[in-house]
Amino acid sequence: MNEKPIINETEFNEIFAIMEASFPVSEIRTRSGQQALLNHPYYHLYTRRNAEGRISAFLAAWELPELRFVEHIAVNPELRSGGIGKQLMSEFIAASDKPVLLEVEPPDGELEQRRIGFYERLGFYLNPYEYVQPPLRAGQADLPLRIMTYPEPVTVEQFGRFRDLLYTEVYGVDARNRV
Structure with missing residues (x-):
């Protein structure tokens, strides 16, 4: 999982279709914004293919x-509950020698609790610290989320450092103006 594969237009279209079917608009960039990430040296896409490729x-x-x-x-909605997402995430974290972070919705409802449980079964920890995702599209508000970490929970100091890295590197906003 270390090589950055080249993504062609057809592959991007397949990925973006799964993304749109799997996430609310508040949790994904515009098509052009998402496509622009393909040129970012830190951004990587890992995929699984079906028998037809x-x-x-x-x-x-x-x-x-x-x-x-x-x-x-995300997994194509027609193929969910078959273990593909678990396998993909398990391989990703097994290849890690650094902490792995991800954002989840607060555990307010049954669906959110099930998602958190999925990640907890993989070894992630739900951290108790307040966190918001900056808007991914113009005109959107901050999105209250929570941070999960692997292989262990983080201290408040680590959380602050990681949050600031996400704000500056992933979301392109000045972390000093967000806290």
Whole structure:
């Protein structure tokens, strides 16, 4: 999982279709914004293909010097509950020698609790610190989320450092103006 594969237009279209089917608009960039990330040296897409060679799942991650951040992981809705997402995430974290972070919705409802449980079964910890995702599209508000970490929970100091890295590197905002 260390090589950055070249993504062609067809592959990008397949990935973006799964993304749109899997996430609310508030949690994904515009098509052009998402496509622009393909040129970023820290941004990587990992995929799984079905027997016909079409992309059935993907994991979008930021390979930062201090941590690995999973921005999105999704499986084609027609293929969910078959273990593809678990396999993709398990391989990703097994290849990590740095902390792995991801964002989840607060555990307010059954669906959110199930998602958190999925990551906890993989060894992630739900951290108690307040966190918001900066808007991914113009006109959107901050999105209250929580940070999960692997292989262990983080201290408040680590959380602050990791949050600031996400703000500056992933979201392109000045962390000093966000806290």
